[in-house]
Amino acid sequence: MLLHGLSLLAGAPGQPGGKTFHATNPSTNTQIEPAFHEASAAEVAATLTASAVAFTAYRQRSGAERAQFLEAIALEIEALGEPLIQRAHAESGLPQARLIGERGRTCGQLRLFASVVREGSWVDARIDPALPNRQPLPRADLRRMLVALGPVVVFGSSNFPLAFSVAGGDTASALAAGCTVVVKAHRAHPGTAELVATAINRAIVTCGLPPATFSLIHGGGATIGIAMVKHPATAAVGFTGSSAAGRALFDAATSRPHPIPVFAEMSSLNPLFILPGALAERGAAIAQGLLTSFTMGVGQFCTKPGLVFVTRGPDADAFQHTLAGLLPSAACGTMLTSGIREAFLEHRATITATPGVQILAAGSAAASATRTEAQPSVATTTAKNFLAHPVLATEAFGPFTLIVVADTADQLAACATALEGQLTATVHGNTADLATAQPLLATLERIAGRVLINGFPTGVEVCPAMNHGGPYPATTDTRFTSVGTAAIFRFARPVCYQSYPDALLPDALKNANPLGLLRLVDGQPTQNSL
């Protein structure tokens, strides 16, 4: 499959001629052809202007038409076949089986959003019919629904080159809502990005949509990203990545003359609290589950458990002993990029060099820099020390976790209260533990977007009830999820139509309810026509 190494701007290739860059295979530390050409500032501006024009047409497409488009994208991605998996494997170092699974997740996600917009009730239609004889004043006919926000700029993540990238959750939910999308390709997987962008473009052609419904921009980091966020046509931003980059985009968006929302999913420690009964009954099993969870994907999941709280005692000792015994056989893994590896090594070194922190155990195999490898490892410290050193509550993105030993249940609760916003928090407890765990669970519900009992946070189901979000600094907007069907709400706004003749109303609000939506009529949910 021939890659041209150019941006895809409103259906046409970008101009070569600017700076170029190559992808690197992290498994071998070698450069992969071809060269990719960065888009110019003028191309970025023209693309967003074109996206705004396309939006005026695309937003008017019915839910059924948008559903067909999303399904066509899924088919086109599947039609890319083996070369997509090969290229993603080369660019990310992720195992092919994982990438095949991720492709399934990506296409499943597109089809799930297709089903949401085909069914259509997500628009939250509300109708309060006119009350012409009401005293002292009549009521006008008022009808309200959600409509698309505008062109959305998406910054894909490094760690999910398919499911959180060019045709990932942000793009799928924005297109579903009726927004046009401009993706800034991640520099770690530009070839994967190009392949997926061509698949989307083919679906645009098949469905007869405006070419600027989707564009892909290659570029050099902050400058071009900030320009995309600052462009007047941009209506919202989706981002998955580091805290520093996410905050920079947020600051750029909120300091615009016309501020826009930014949905940045940034960092999370995903603390686990193992209560005494569970530790006594199944400490060894939890140790095994923890190892699997924090080393999965070489620890490069936003939901990796990076902090584990236990209470001092023989069971905590046994738990650490078991974990220490498991670590040596844990294999090294290739990280996504050498930059991520270096940041991980540096961050882990900062944590393990903090006074009162001891390394508990590590994998026995040495990590190869050539293969961009990281070695799984675990450190341990006391709760008192944890509370004294805020750096211990910052994320080391990679296969590392920190066990924090509290002297008392109160100290464990104090650790929970001291935590910043998280994507997830987990409690392990037996029946007796959980009978008194309500205060801890209430604390965790305030700091995390998802709270688990007796599980592990890695593995984020794509479904209506999922919430992948959380208080800052986990995300910049705790009111929304970036995974699951509710992610569509990020890219919509309500409009109220007052005293419209029926024929001029959107179908979702017409008297006959031609779309068969569940609507709130006079405050009561119903699928009936008026």
Next chain:
Amino acid sequence: MLLHGLSLLAGAPGQPGGKTFHATNPSTNTQIEPAFHEASAAEVAATLTASAVAFTAYRQRSGAERAQFLEAIALEIEALGEPLIQRAHAESGLPQARLIGERGRTCGQLRLFASVVREGSWVDARIDPALPNRQPLPRADLRRMLVALGPVVVFGSSNFPLAFSVAGGDTASALAAGCTVVVKAHRAHPGTAELVATAINRAIVTCGLPPATFSLIHGGGATIGIAMVKHPATAAVGFTGSSAAGRALFDAATSRPHPIPVFAEMSSLNPLFILPGALAERGAAIAQGLLTSFTMGVGQFCTKPGLVFVTRGPDADAFQHTLAGLLPSAACGTMLTSGIREAFLEHRATITATPGVQILAAGSAAASATRTEAQPSVATTTAKNFLAHPVLATEAFGPFTLIVVADTADQLAACATALEGQLTATVHGNTADLATAQPLLATLERIAGRVLINGFPTGVEVCPAMNHGGPYPATTDTRFTSVGTAAIFRFARPVCYQSYPDALLPDALKNANPLGLLRLVDGQPTQNSL
């Protein structure tokens, strides 16, 4: 009714001793007793800290308990009786009949939110039960609902001393969601604020809630307001007022180490487009309706129509002639404060001094400065001139509107496209006009939160289908309404509960559905238990 002139901080009066200020009766330009004492910075900080502590308890109260509280507030406000109306009349210059209506709206709004949280389905409960045998991976039990965000800081408006102030829509929706509230009293009506705050406080005592569930702070403008927004305990901000103040609060909130959302409702021109058929058929009636709408409340409504677009011709001339004939008999009215009056006179002078703008007509009575009066007036200009001078598209808050005459329908459409974000936009058209109005309506739907046909935008119904919001600069967050039941969504965030034992789940998510909510189970809406 004795006013003590102190803040009400977590159920206790604030300390006297700082700076003081008085309310002014705008009808007479005289000071009203007593003096009001500004809260100190230490009091502000302590109050927000106390609010955060109270939140941990208040958020756990059931929807039924919060409903009782909101209803108790309504009863206590009604029990304030005539002295509340008298004080609000003295402080605002608004007619007593209007204030009695506004009190009804305020209490009706509290009771409407009570009904929303008592019924309970607003939490958007979603349940995806476990699929232990799913291949290739099982699905965990996932349940998600909306929970309260945290302490909310509310800045009331000057123009609705009851319905958008201490116990207004922001406070009602925040308390309904389960948030605690700290209100910064508007300096124009501190006595009204104190009375309503004591009513809320009595309801807190009756319902056995933590005293810090609600506090009222008197203070001096920007400094104390910014401190309230910057306090780490503050989770969200509601504001109604000027663009400058709203933007300052937004900037303060987004530049915090942990940014928080700001719902600022700021400015709007509420453009009216009168299409040729309607102008020919009922130009005189529209002129009369326009006069009523733009002079209502002395033009001090956020939904006042401040721009009127017509197409050149004899009907447009006749329309302006009719309007000019009505104006002389339009009475002067007392504005809310001398500051608002001065800003209005200055802004109107800027507009009427713009080249190409002519004053069409004005009320014949002179406006008395002593009575803080403003005279209704109308100016006129061409569309070409309107497009050349952006200042003509800025809000003059008071009884003034600008007629813009377009040469062609295309020029009229160009004016619509050039407009910034608005709370409302209106089209007047007969059947023939509306048959070709879809492009104009589509444009207006993109710039406004509410689009009306053949009506006037003043008068904002409090109901499920209302949307009172709009793209920036109308508000800082076009995704939410500040009026109507959907306003509650501003103050909530989703939490997902994974693999919880049934007994530990919130009632909204329990298998038996004890609250009888409409829930999304496996993606399907149902009131059934599991």
